[in-house]
Amino acid sequence: MGSDEPPGDRALERVVDRSELVGDAPTVAPTLLGKTLVHGRCAGRIIEVEAYTGDDPASHSRSGPTARNASMFEREGTAYVYLSYGVHHCLNVVTGARGDGQAVLIRALEPLRGVGLMRRRRGPVAERLVSSAVLCGGPGKLCQALAVDLAHDGSDLCSPRSTLRLVDDGIPPPDLPIVGPRVGISRAVERPWRWRMPAQ
């Protein structure tokens, strides 16, 4: 163990400034493209996000705070992790002020560090395939690859001391991200609140 990443990568020590996460989720979401999600020795660049607001019929926060979504109503920079379909975990970044119930769902990552460990976590299929779409190409997949689960619900992503944190390594968000409707929802499907990095 320990051969998955170069030691002392200072670029991954600069966490995202919490003030960058202040605002409506649809405003903040595209600015998260290009940022890096770090968990322990693994890291990946955010390449796809979705926005969910407090008055959004498709959002978990639509009915107000509950035991499940309480962290979604915390202050900006808080992680909201939930169990989807009883099988997969999904990671959100809370935006807006405390009580707003707004968050940005991290849908896909481009693996940067700890790729070997991610592949082991993803199982035998991912062991054979290296593509980022297989490793981290979905909200459930990236949580499995980075070992993110309910234990991280409510953790602070803007603290350099957190094992799970958002890092700004200087890569700016794209000028023209690909915009489209959100995936897998049955309400408010018309809202174009999904953003993706354009093809290189």
Added chain:
DNA sequence: GCCTGGATTGTCT
């Protein structure tokens, strides 16, 4: 207290 449906994914045909 019961029932329904879901911000997904992997497997099978």
Added chain:
DNA sequence: GACAATCCAGGCA
């Protein structure tokens, strides 16, 4: 392309 897996929040009686 279709469907099963699997847990629980929320709606409703």
